[in-house]
Amino acid sequence: MSKISPLAYIDPAAKIGDNVEIGPFCYIDKGVEIGDNNTLMNSVTVLYGSRIGSGNIFFPGAVIGAIPQDLKFRGEESLAIIGDNNKIRENVTINRGTAAKGQTVVGSGNLLMEGCHIGHDVIVGDDVIIGNTSKLAGEVVIDDHAILSACVLVHQFCRIGGYTMVGGGTGTPQSVLPYTICARHPATYCGLNIVGLRRRGFEREVINTIHEAYRIIFQGGMTLAESLDTIQRELPDTEEIRYILGFIEDTKKRGFVR
Numbered sequence: 001m002s003k004i005s006p007l008a009y010i011d012p013a014a015k016i017g018d019n020v021e022i023g024p025f026c027y028i029d030k031g032v033e034i035g036d037n038n039t040l041m042n043s044v045t046v047l048y049g050s051r052i053g054s055g056n057i058f059f060p061g062a063v064i065g066a067i068p069q070d071l072k073f074r075g076e077e078s079l080a081i082i083g084d085n086n087k088i089r090e091n092v093t094i095n096r097g098t099a100a101k102g103q104t105v106v107g108s109g110n111l112l113m114e115g116c117h118i119g120h121d122v123i124v125g126d127d128v129i130i131g132n133t134s135k136l137a138g139e140v141v142i143d144d145h146a147i148l149s150a151c152v153l154v155h156q157f158c159r160i161g162g163y164t165m166v167g168g169g170t171g172t173p174q175s176v177l178p179y180t181i182c183a184r185h186p187a188t189y190c191g192l193n194i195v196g197l198r199r200r201g202f203e204r205e206v207i208n209t210i211h212e213a214y215r216i217i218f219q220g221g222m223t224l225a226e227s228l229d230t231i232q233r234e235l236p237d238t239e240e241i242r243y244i245l246g247f248i249e250d251t252k253k254r255g256f257v258r
Helices: 193-199 204-219 224-234 239-250
Strands: 050-052 065-066 079-082 091-094 101-104 180-183 190-193
Touching: 065 079, 065 190, 079 091, 091 101, 101 204, 190 193, 190 204, 193 204, 204 224, 204 239
Parallel strands: 050 079, 065 091, 079 101
Antiparallel strands: 180 190
């Protein structure tokens, strides 16, 4: 049974699941769909085009599904999709998509800390942490298990690889390779995220293979094409190596942090 404050506004055209708690001064717009077992604390705004899964917690001041902050937006139909079991902290803003992709997507099991912004057409994977007041511009992609510290700024069209750690206050105009640490100003490759990989259960042999791949890229004295060819010839064909090679191929246009 849902618990809805009489001080909340819910449009009659909104769909609300079972066992949902909606606090005072929340605003639920028409066309919104909210699944089961969600908690919306006071003063949460969920706007047209929002699709919310189950088991999420929204803290005061969060705004979900606002129209994109993109001058090319012309009112087209689009969505803001949120998965399951996320913690959306105070004053987080998640804009819906544009004609470019049609939807902004936040996966499951994520922690979006106070004041962070998820721009239009962004894709956030699963088990991601985004720190206080970090901002993702339009069409950014964050792969699974990435961690962005506080006050991180990610340029539009960039991709942040899985199992990365981006240091606080970093502004990255390019993509960040998986399994790495990126920090400083300007953004710089700072080595492997060894502590994070160990915590995630990566075996030493796997970590050593990843390390060797990046040694070839950054210290091998070769062009990028030569480095990638060397990795393919000399390193084992593992899931991690395929991910790194595919990531670099996918981000060639904008490039990656070095």
